[in-house]
Amino acid sequence: MAQWQIAMIMMIGYLVVALFIGVLAGRNQDKSSLEEFTTAKGNLGLFVMWFLMGGAVFSAFSFLGAPGWAFSRGAPALYIITYTAFAILPWYIIGPKIGAIGRKHNIYTVAGFLQLRYSSRVIAMIIGIVALLASIQYLATQMKGMAYIFNIMTEGRIPFWLGALLSYGIVVVYVATGGLRAAAWSDVFQGILMIVISWTVGLTIVNQLHDSVPNMFRNLTQDNPGFLQIGAEGSTMSTMAYTTTILVSTIGFLMWPHLFSKSYATKARTIKKTVLVYPMFALFLIPLLFVGFSAVNVIQSDQIGSPDEILPYLITTVLTLPGWVYGLVGAGALAAAMSTADAITHSASLEFTDGLIRNVKKDLSSKATLLIMRIGVFVIGGLAYFITVFGGQGLIALLLGAYGSIVQFAPGVYGALYSKKITAPAVITGLISGTVVNYYFQLVADAPPLDINPGILGLIVNVGLVVLISAFSQGKEMPMAEEYRKIGS
Amino acid sequence: MTKQKFIKIYCLSLTIPFLLLVFPLFSIANRETPFIIGLPFSVFWVIFWIVVTFIIVLFLYKIDPDKDEKEVH
Numbered sequence: 030m031a032q033w034q035i036a037m038i039m040m041i042g043y044l045v046v047a048l049f050i051g052v053l054a055g056r057n058q059d060k061s062s063l064e065e066f067t068t069a070k071g072n073l074g075l076f077v078m079w080f081l082m083g084g085a086v087f088s089a090f091s092f093l094g095a096p097g098w099a100f101s102r103g104a105p106a107l108y109i110i111t112y113t114a115f116a117i118l119p120w121y122i123i124g125p126k127i128g129a130i131g132r133k134h135n136i137y138t139v140a141g142f143l144q145l146r147y148s149s150r151v152i153a154m155i156i157g158i159v160a161l162l163a164s165i166q167y168l169a170t171q172m173k174g175m176a177y178i179f180n181i182m183t184e185g186r187i188p189f190w191l192g193a194l195l196s197y198g199i200v201v202v203y204v205a206t207g208g209l210r211a212a213a214w215s216d217v218f219q220g221i222l223m224i225v226i227s228w229t230v231g232l233t234i235v236n237q238l239h240d241s242v243p244n245m246f247r248n249l250t251q252d253n254p255g256f257l258q259i260g261a262e263g264s265t266m267s268t269m270a271y272t273t274t275i276l277v278s279t280i281g282f283l284m285w286p287h288l289f290s291k292s293y294a295t296k297a298r299t300i301k302k303t304v305l306v307y308p309m310f311a312l313f314l315i316p317l318l319f320v321g322f323s324a325v326n327v328i329q330s331d332q333i334g335s336p337d338e339i340l341p342y343l344i345t346t347v348l349t350l351p352g353w354v355y356g357l358v359g360a361g362a363l364a365a366a367m368s369t370a371d372a373i374t375h376s377a378s379l380e381f382t383d384g385l386i387r388n389v390k391k392d393l394s395s396k397a398t399l400l401i402m403r404i405g406v407f408v409i410g411g412l413a414y415f416i417t418v419f420g421g422q423g424l425i426a427l428l429l430g431a432y433g434s435i436v437q438f439a440p441g442v443y444g445a446l447y448s449k450k451i452t453a454p455a456v457i458t459g460l461i462s463g464t465v466v467n468y469y470f471q472l473v474a475d476a477p478p479l480d481i482n483p484g485i486l487g488l489i490v491n492v493g494l495v496v497l498i499s500a501f502s503q504g505k506e507m508p509m510a511e512e513y514r515k516i517g518s
Numbered sequence: 519m520t521k522q523k524f525i526k527i528y529c530l531s532l533t534i535p536f537l538l539l540v541f542p543l544f545s546i547a548n549r550e551t552p553f554i555i556g557l558p559f560s561v562f563w564v565i566f567w568i569v570v571t572f573i574i575v576l577f578l579y580k581i582d583p584d585k586d587e588k589e590v591h
Contacts (some may be wrong), residue, residue, distance in 0.1 A: 243558070311568055312565065518521065
């Protein structure tokens, strides 16, 4: 049997198992319960929670992008493990607080959380729309990863559109039927698979190319001095860009609705224990960076289309590995992409329904809401699919802008948690201005001043405006402000 | 220990390793040599402080006065 056949059989086998686990997890649960669909009734256990949050780390970006960064940029790739280790830490403090507020007031989204605190429907609607657009962008990246891996591992026999359809179609099915619980249990399976694969395959590649890890680094520092030094001659990133990229990723991480909303899905103790082990997840990514480092000077960058292709390229073209390794890597990459895609699809549907639809049409029963959310999963899945496969430049720019603006939720969220003075007009103005600034420096201007990350520039403007406008717009009653601040502190 | 005090200790003790991993403080470690356990110094430094952070969080959890956040107000 040819190698691509073995790989294809293994990947399809993996997809069948993933579908099975997802559908099985949602079985025997109350299918008509909005609470079950949105937050798994707030009783997800520790083990599942680890992987549900871990799924955010094990994405197509980490599996394909991290080796790509290490290969093309060197030391700046260290930003990935740095922010992964630290971004979760605030959750220890804010997670239980958000969870307590949510349980008391039946909230299960970011939009709902901000709407109640600021007594503002406009905020919820903005969040609903931004979350939808940003999620579609995020999904498109994951789906590209899935389709790409299918394509290359079967040596081009499964076309791009079919690979994306197969793998993402399965995600849509189990999320729509089983809600959060199905996503969570699939993530456990996918997370374990990805960790095992990245270590075994990652270290095998390093050893085949350079005999050992120390040897690889010795070769690298000899041939490319400065490559492992940020901001040095021959480096690809300035120290300012490195630092602000870590900052923006760390602050933005918990603002993603699919992570923020997990605060509602479990108990305080489980949140804390999840934070406890999370820095370890960052270390699981190390072999993926090593793969990228190992390819420097072995592969010329013009041999591959983009740096993200380095891992699959090494496996299929450079190394002599048996077909089952193709299959394993394929399955691991699919697992990484799917465990991220399921959580995002789920939360995008929730945020859009709760933030926009429920504010436009106010008297929805919880049964109707649940139905809209289920349909939303299919609609969002379809949209993301068509954008991935057919894409359009203008559209992609719009989505990128939304993607970069998630971090701009931060002042509103932290203001809601810790201040009773922040007002709705301040948060709205800050959010919009921050988004515009980010968009301008990311996509319009040539280079941001001082090489500061555009998201941080936006955040500076955002925070400044929130503080300033809050001072001038006191007066309107905010009945929840004091309660939000007091709960859980 | 009160909860407010714990939150302060939590934030402070985790800000320190974070600052060591971003500039300006990361300049201390932003170089290739010496190699430690086969890793360039910068790579070793990042991994080392992530492991230390892991240990700090374990310790913080141990001294957390209210692990369950009992919802009484």
